[in-house]
Amino acid sequence: MTTSDRYLAFANSAVGGRLANALGLPRPVPLERMPSVDDTKADARATSAPLAVVGGAGDAPLLPNLAHELHRLGISSLAHAARLDWISHANQAGTMSGRFDRNEGIRLKALLFDASAIASTDDLGALYTFFHDTLACLDQCARVLVLGLPPAMASTPQASVAQRALEGFVRSLAKELKRGATAQLLYVSPRARDSLHSTLRFFLSPRAAYVSGQAITLRAPVFETPPIQDRRPLTGQVAVVTGAARGIGEAIATALAHDGAHVVCVDIAGAQGPLDAVATRLGGSALTCDIAAPEAGATLLAHLATQAPRGLDILVHNAGITRDKTLMRMSEAQWQSVLDINVGAPQRLNQALLDARVLRANSRIVGVASISGIAGNRGQTNYATSKAAVIGMVDAWSPVLAERHISINAVAPGFIETQMTATVPFAIREAGRRMNSLGQGGQPVDVAQAIAWLAHPASGALTGQVVRVCGQSLLGA
Template identity: 50%
Template sequence: MVPGPVVVVGTGTVSDEIASLLLTWDLDVRRHVEPRERVSAVIACFDAISTPADLSETALGLGRMLKQVAPSGRVVTVFRSPDAASDPALRAARKGVEGLTRSLAHEMRAGATANGLVLAEDLDAGAPSVAGGLRFLLSGRSAFVSGQFLTVDSVNGVLPGDWDRPLEGQVAVVTGAARGIGASIAEVLHRDGAQLIVVDVPAAGEQLAATANRVSGTALQLDITADDAGERILAHARQHYGRLDIVVHNAGITRDKLLANMDPARWDSVIAVNIEAQLRMNRALLADDLFNRPEGTSGPRIVSLASTSGIAGNRGQTNYAASKAGVMGMVAASSAQLEARHGTINAVAPGFIETEMTAKIPFATREVARRLNSLNQGGRPDDVAETIAYLASPAAGGTSGLTLRVCGQNLVGA
């Protein structure tokens, strides 16, 4: 959690509930702050607004404190979902908070971020899922998340007994885990208490075994495009652990070419690995009792890797962008299926992340990529992993069907 004072501003009941919640975490919670006093975070609650004119008091009160936000500090706006409002003035006001938050994120300095926590219309701000989302946004786990909106739609969610080990006793599968972001995901999930099954192609067997050793897990050499890939993962989980709680679809490939020069092999292989394999595996998972939890418990979690290329597009990546946009569509459409099983499905869309692959990009191109976001730096594999670990946790049970960008507020796309 962020160190130092956390200031809560706003006039509605949500601000009172959030202040009470923060006090249970032994934070230094303030309603007012002395001039020039450094603060670690400001939470601005806009739940009481009904017209755009109502934005002024809380927005300007927040503005007066921005120069006091410490390096790597946090600003979180909290408001009700605009989509739930039928009144034009009310929806305009809530959409106004979105625009305010996105613009504010561009104004933050020294590693500080600004994000929004969007609550369903009648959701109690004291719900466990709200606490989980707020804690994520106030922590170092969200360091490369800025200008984004974390939506909490339901009361589903279970707060962990130990915030440092929220996945204790759970079993997770990570595909594409031999190196890079996949290996980092496995390591963070292991740190959070999960037992790991790491999956990659046989050609990466040596590196996959090394990852499995680091996380005290088991390795499964598998081509995820195989028709029975989902069944083989389930059989491995059943044999070694007797349960399966979390699946992270990280495996992906690029085969870049301008569309005018694209051949079927490049196009089809990217679609097969990046989206068709996930669809096939999800069907197998959701049909098996091993991946379903009894009512009243934390349900299954699926987290998929999308990309900002699927949001904004990228020259020479029509196949890759199509596959990653497809992942976002799959996640949104599958939410109801997971809800029926008391579970969630979400996606994470990384921006420019410093990996072995991006290290091969020419230096000047890398520097440009690093500067194309509000934080003026590249992300790290563990930035992506931390966000996935949050979405896989019981506390994130109120969020499903969401694509959350981990891009430092990349300057392209929404």
């Protein structure tokens, strides 16, 4: 979908840019996103970090893993002056490296810092040194990644305090970055060190264009990573996407199909025409089904008996509705319908598929929450309640499903440019677009790419996570 953000286009035109600068107006940068999924060379150009600088504190135990993954992703790297041992790590991984010199005028697409060995607040000074030396060299739409240790896994209270401090650092740094650059914190448990690939592949590429200021925890994988190729990692797998006829759901189905999945596109009977068109375009199948109906589970199971005889690999709960009213003006039907469709139906479908043992080991469930479920929103008590419940579903079910080698995560979109948001009154729409660190709304493809990452077969270290796709919205935590 092309952006309908006229100010973004104006501020980046020759005349508009001069006027914005003269008036001191913000100039959001058009984000580098994944090329069209119809472009056969898209994956070859997916990495937006041709040159990175790497640093670390203490013994920096993640450096060998980072060297291996950067080599695998085809990313060249330089060593910060305080971390020259990176050169040997890179060489051992099969990649040439050298020493970073900020006076050479090079432009960087990524900064990576291993903070997992920081054991006290005194050690946090290494963050200052590294980023103070390198930030001025960041290119447009660059990526910053700080890797830490989950605070609960730190060996001392002092180390736990220091690791928790990384969140404040990264969230603040993300708000200081300019020209479309983003920053994330990855907490990596020791048993997840060999499970970095899908996450680095996502965050060091245009796939993560509208994700910033996030703290993600990689835990011991809930399932083994099978031999896969990045070109089409979902080849031979079956995915179900609800609400797939248009908008974000269509983008999700498209992204999963592009990665090789056979997609079962689900939507209501009233969307039969566009649903069939999406399924035909993607080479998938269409199923009309009211997911809130009592028989929805049986209907889906009957369809999967022919479309997924070996079982289901990916389940994406995208379908949802809004019925916005202040609580005093809201009818009981408006309240109940939103709860039924947005969170009641996903729970019932999960249970039906689990009871029938159709969800295979190594399968991935992804829900779609919302910033409204995190921060709340006036006139959306029903919607915010339902989306907070989706987050609760992820929290509650992740340990249970882990025992069956199934992951469950969610994305929480912010302001996304869709047909629905295009009808929002102008002032509210503009506020929604600008109230984030990237100064613009997201696109459906941004949500879709985040879900494709969580659905990647190598994402077994990700479960119980809620990832905001909001450009680091000013709303919520």
